[in-house]
Amino acid sequence: MVADAGHRRSAQGHLPDHAIGADQRQLEPGTDPVRADSGGEGPVTDGAEPGNVDKTKAAPVTAIIGYDTRFYELLPKLFPHRPEMKNPYEANAKLAETVAFRNGTLQGAYFMLAARAVGLDVGGMSGFDNAKVDAEFFPDGRIKSNFLCNMGHGDPSKIMAKLPRLEFEEACTLI
Numbered sequence: 001m002v003a004d005a006g007h008r009r010s011a012q013g014h015l016p017d018h019a020i021g022a023d024q025r026q027l028e029p030g031t032d033p034v035r036a037d038s039g040g041e042g043p044v045t046d047g048a049e050p051g052n053v054d055k056t057k058a059a060p061v062t063a064i065i066g067y068d069t070r071f072y073e074l075l076p077k078l079f080p081h082r083p084e085m086k087n088p089y090e091a092n093a094k095l096a097e098t099v100a101f102r103n104g105t106l107q108g109a110y111f112m113l114a115a116r117a118v119g120l121d122v123g124g125m126s127g128f129d130n131a132k133v134d135a136e137f138f139p140d141g142r143i144k145s146n147f148l149c150n151m152g153h154g155d156p157s158k159i160m161a162k163l164p165r166l167e168f169e170e171a172c173t174l175i
Helices: 043-047 050-058 071-078 083-091 093-117 130-137
Strands: 002-004 061-068 121-125 143-152
Touching (some): 043 130, 061 071, 061 093, 083 093, 093 143, 130 143
Antiparallel strands (some): 121 143
16 A cells, blocks of 8 residues: 555555455555545546546545555565566566466555545546546556545435445356
């Protein structure tokens, strides 16, 4: 997890192993730069689709949930006993992108659960201009945005009630 766009550090350095959600092989491709746009104005708000602008302006903090497209460069550190773990990803850009996106999404979901666990209201959004956000915050192209996450303490009168959910049998098929 990231304190700001300039500093990247793993949540594993701050939480016990059993408190961290798993991703594939613990590759840790997720990166969650947290940015507070002053007064709700700024590049994140500018990149939001019209239906999300007011929500983003009202949020004291918006996290950019992203993924590291070159996560494999860190694998020798994460897997000192198997530094060759980076080789298949380094040799296959499509595989690396797929794995980074999938596992970065998982890490973003864990980030949202952690924010909720400490009492924050959380609203994930995919309605924004990824290219605009990436150009502003990740100009070297290594990190790519996946979704935004507004966080704070919402106005209870404006927080949408939980909508109906599918029953297990409607959402899953046991095979």
